[in-house]
Amino acid sequence: MPGIVFPKDFIWGCATASYQIEGAFDEDGKGESIWDRFSHTPGKILNGDNGDVACDHYHRYKEDIALMKEIGIQSYRYSISWPRIFPEGKGQYNEKGLDFYKRLTYELLKNGIKPSVTLYHWDLPQKLQDIGGWANRDVTDYFVEYAGLLFEKLGDVVPYWITQNEPWIVAFLGHMMGVHAPGIKDLKTALEVFHNILLSHGKAVGAYRQLNLPGKIGIAPNFSTKYPASDKKEDIEACELADGVLNKWFIYPVFKGTYPEDVVKFYRDRGAHFDFPPEDMKIIGADIDFLAINYYTSEFVKHHPVNGFVEINNELSQFEKTEMGWIIYPKGLYDLLLRLDNDCNKIDIIISENGAAFDDKIDENGNINDVKRMNYIKEHLIQAHKAIEEGVNLKGYYLWSLMDNFEWSFGYSKKFGIIHVNRENLKRTIKNSGYLYRDIIKNNGL
Ligand SMILES: N#[N+]C[C@@H]1[C@@H](O)[C@H](O)[C@@H](O)[C@@H]2O[C@H]12
Numbered sequence: 072m073p074g075i076v077f078p079k080d081f082i083w084g085c086a087t088a089s090y091q092i093e094g095a096f097d098e099d100g101k102g103e104s105i106w107d108r109f110s111h112t113p114g115k116i117l118n119g120d121n122g123d124v125a126c127d128h129y130h131r132y133k134e135d136i137a138l139m140k141e142i143g144i145q146s147y148r149y150s151i152s153w154p155r156i157f158p159e160g161k162g163q164y165n166e167k168g169l170d171f172y173k174r175l176t177y178e179l180l181k182n183g184i185k186p187s188v189t190l191y192h193w194d195l196p197q198k199l200q201d202i203g204g205w206a207n208r209d210v211t212d213y214f215v216e217y218a219g220l221l222f223e224k225l226g227d228v229v230p231y232w233i234t235q236n237e238p239w240i241v242a243f244l245g246h247m248m249g250v251h252a253p254g255i256k257d258l259k260t261a262l263e264v265f266h267n268i269l270l271s272h273g274k275a276v277g278a279y280r281q282l283n284l285p286g287k288i289g290i291a292p293n294f295s296t297k298y299p300a301s302d303k304k305e306d307i308e309a310c311e312l313a314d315g316v317l318n319k320w321f322i323y324p325v326f327k328g329t330y331p332e333d334v335v336k337f338y339r340d341r342g343a344h345f346d347f348p349p350e351d352m353k354i355i356g357a358d359i360d361f362l363a364i365n366y367y368t369s370e371f372v373k374h375h376p377v378n379g380f381v382e383i384n385n386e387l388s389q390f391e392k393t394e395m396g397w398i399i400y401p402k403g404l405y406d407l408l409l410r411l412d413n414d415c416n417k418i419d420i421i422i423s424e425n426g427a428a429f430d431d432k433i434d435e436n437g438n439i440n441d442v443k444r445m446n447y448i449k450e451h452l453i454q455a456h457k458a459i460e461e462g463v464n465l466k467g468y469y470l471w472s473l474m475d476n477f478e479w480s481f482g483y484s485k486k487f488g489i490i491h492v493n494r495e496n497l498k499r500t501i502k503n504s505g506y507l508y509r510d511i512i513k514n515n516g517l
Pocket of ligand 1: 091365395478487
């Protein structure tokens, strides 16, 4: 599809997260995180992998920034490890930990790369988990203390701030399914965690506004577009519920000041009673400058007699899938963008994560011709561009991920990077998808 040109000020970025790439898990005064604890617990992570070393970005960040510059990346989305700043989660902060992020941030600026900082990308200080973690409402205030320090120290040079990454994943994979840290399996706890994460977001936005800083602040939920498996009434209703459980459960409190009634009933019918102070909803609904969206895939949904709905992608052989088992469905991104444009009052949107894991092969010359990832990127950008042409205020695209990294419970087995990382010696090699991205950035389009 030749001749696709994005708006002249469109931002081309890439994204990573502290626990997934930094390593140095106990260096320079850093405190333990819940992911250190979880990955050190036998049986939690595939192959017994952990983030102790990861990609050693903590020591190799200058090399990695040089690679970003070679690709032409304009903005780098990285997260800050809370326990590197506050080893105990609160109280006395760790100067050496803060110094790392100052060095990283100023190295980016020196190379003409705009920093985009995620305050929370899942690595909660273990000391806060020891007092209940996100289920403890006090943690929302400790989050504001942590965010406030970073606003004070970096707020004048960081143009983009993201408060929380994927509240739904933190709440439900970490506190209902137990497959993410801290490994809790309790619906009521998951719902409290979700609410407190949104509350911490709203409080942090309020703190940011108080400082009159020059940047912009938003939040990065994970969305997935849901489609009924048939035009049967029961499947359409099941799809509505699935959309409510994931997408409306975020959109409604942040943009409409309430939780969606049908989903509240769904949870109440399953014994989870939760009544949050109404004043929370005003805080959660704080005005934000942009909505950052993580989109990877879509789901087809049919009725289930007990659970209400079931997602049936694994039955659909007509779609190509990634190594995560997710169907490749670029139109889902277009449909999502149009929906959010409508539901979220035409707010500025950035795609804060989009990418795919494939089983990359290294050829005899050491090159990685990751054609599937190249096609995935092109197909999703075509849909993103279509949405812009329909009037969606899409302002940027951050590819997930800069480099192969620690993919949570899958360890290092799933590779999302446009840069390959050799697990033996951590050598970085730009994949053909990285060179494709370089050309897309240079041409500001396809
Ligand atoms: N899985 N997967 C890839 C990617 C994960 O590596 C990120 O940390 C999350 O923000 C989001 O889930 C997406």
